[in-house]
Amino acid sequence: MPFFRTLTIRAKEDELMDDFSMGGEELSEALQHLRRLNRIFPAAAPTLHGVDKLWQANGRPPKLSILDVGAGSGDINTKLLKWADRKGISLQITLVDMTVEACEEARRLFREEPRVKVIQGNVKDLDERAADIVTGSQFIHHFDGEELVDMVAHMLQASRYGIVINDIHRHAVSYTAVWLMTRLISRNRYIRHDGPLSVAKGFKGRDWRELKAKLKMSSMTYSWRPLFRYSVVIPRIANQSSSDRKGR
Template identity: 30%
Template structure:
């Protein structure tokens, strides 16, 4: 019997297992494998490049906020970077899932100054020079994304960067094969392909950025290796 043909012309309305209630040990192990996914596929590379470039234009104290920080791998990579050690950055990760902050604290070496928070980002009242998110927006509805874009534009004094996936059949089937071959966590094997189907193409981002009232001439939408589609705005 043939499998049903997948439709990649629009975002799919599907559920990821990580978005459902699960035990902390299960969630923690899934985050561990997601770090491996990012290592193998260079998932942090676009974000780190944008952060490093942005820091060259920042004066005074820099506060970097990672929204949907998960297991905290991106902020640990920032903290370990040479530019961060030379520049000095205040790093904060916020995630709606309380398991995320708990796991991030466990994964982070002693002596780290990263602050891990649990909560809704729209209630965040701390400073934010730069705001980043990685693999967050495909979990949201279009209305939520438009609100998030407007919030980042109003909150980040230096700029913001979204690192997410590009929707395509190639990305979908490639990840399924890779996740099976590397025996990643069952949540990762399920959620990875689902994430691709929930992800975006350029036209989606043009529409949502316009709906958020952003200055379109200053918005960058860039394709990156391994099916990444990044959206950014630099104010400095």
């Protein structure tokens, strides 16, 4: 992955993690190293911000279910569990990922946490209103165009209250920081290739405005969060059916 590249528009290249014919021990190692990156660049904060916002908007219910799609090893959810403990919320989290390696890593990480379960699967196969809140952290940047709109629509369909998207701000500072840090902490080719590319595939404000227009969701909000991330919240309209969304 080159050190210098244009960030004017979103990158189109596929990440190595998008190739499901690969994987194995190298991918498992990459997921472990990704957890280190998530701690260095506080990756959980935008998700926590959005979940708290939806929780408050829906009357601060004492019970809450969260479905994290494209979850990887799901490490950012440790912050949500601590948040629930502070708030006295009975929280249940379901992690969904398509790869065996991610599910195995998630099960290892949460092996002593009964509030978390792991499912190997595709967001497109989830039941309607499967959880109160559906989250996606560093997941949505894998998609573009109509595929991006379709993926967000499926996330909305699977939620009762709405969805929270946590993704990367496409910016020269974040790209440089991730490029350097991935080379400092890892020799894993997934990390060195996909880390900077994730930033190049990330978003700017105009990208979120375009998505908002395509979804026709006036209630969608997005806010910049440290460090170079966006917290995007899309409440689900109570009387909006899946057929309504498909008709757009």
